[in-house]
Amino acid sequence: MLGLPYGANYHSTPGTVLASVEAYRAAFRPGVLDEPYVIVSADVVVGRSTAEAEELAHGYGQWVRSIRSGIGAIAYPTPDEARATPLDAAAAASVRDRIAARFVGDAGHVADRLEVLRRVTGADELLVTTITHEHAARVRSYELLAAEWARRTAEAVVVA
Numbered sequence: 001m002l003g004l005p006y007g008a009n010y011h012s013t014p015g016t017v018l019a020s021v022e023a024y025r026a027a028f029r030p031g032v033l034d035e036p037y038v039i040v041s042a043d044v045v046v047g048r049s050t051a052e053a054e055e056l057a058h059g060y061g062q063w064v065r066s067i068r069s070g071i072g073a074i075a076y077p078t079p080d081e082a083r084a085t086p087l088d089a090a091a092a093a094s095v096r097d098r099i100a101a102r103f104v105g106d107a108g109h110v111a112d113r114l115e116v117l118r119r120v121t122g123a124d125e126l127l128v129t130t131i132t133h134e135h136a137a138r139v140r141s142y143e144l145l146a147a148e149w150a151r152r153t154a155e156a157v158v159v160a
């Protein structure tokens with residue numbers, strides 16, 4: 001109603017993102033912005049290979065469970081720590097939606113899936129977050145994804 005941009009949290013509520021974006025666009029009135037502007041968030045882990053990315057993302061279930069259980073976010077577990085403390089069936093079920101909504105893999109695979117998310121939601125902007133145990137792995141994830149987007153952008157310019 002104020003003409004503000006909208007941030008849709010696909011990363012935390014994937015099941016409601018489409019309805020929330022639709023409701024925002026339907027209720028939008030010019031104000032700060034003349035037209036709706038949608039930002040959609042996603043949890044992303046990019047590795048040099050899908051296997052590397054999956055290994056880096058291994059502690060995600062335990063981390064999300066700590067937040068959802070009310071104890072607060074634990075330090076993101078290493079893959080070995082996560083394997084040593086697997087989630088029981090009930091805990092695994094409680095975070096299944098978040099695990100399924102992540103974008104984990106090599107840069108090409110992740111960029112393909114992000115493009116689908118952008119297209120389906122009509123997002124003007126994607127906000128990606130990477131959560132891993134090691135800071136260097138987070139930085140590398142962003143670098144790999146940025147390089148893939150830059151490559152695709154350059155190819156699109158050449159084709160056009």
